[in-house]
Ligand SMILES: [Zn+2]
């Protein structure tokens with residue numbers, strides 16, 4: 593899908609999606625990944641929709657279709673974003689660049705596993 597980039601405030605495919613991605617929690621969760629009421633987010637920079645993974649991190653699983661109305665969502669521009677940074681010779685970890693704080697996981701790449709720390713009493 594090409595055309596005008598979608599902003600955070602839309603236009604999104606349906607009212608349910610709009611309500612989700614513009615959701616602002618009033619219970620003291622400034623970041624949607626910390627809020628159990630936030631289900632789906634949108635990253636304008638990447639033109640990417642994703643389902644938040646509420647595991648204490650800041651990951652989501654990118655989605656290709658709207659869960660409510662079934663509309664096909666735009667192709668993620670994430671790869672293009674990083675390709676552009678590489679072409680310009682910019683460091684993708686440069687703090688001067690805008691950050692999304694979002695890491696993407698796929699089912700094939702579930703991300704780092706949490707390690708259980710076991711304390712052994714060695715006395
Ligand atoms: Zn929709």
Ligand SMILES: [Zn+2]
Pocket residue numbers: 617618619620621626627628629
């Ligand atoms: Zn909340």
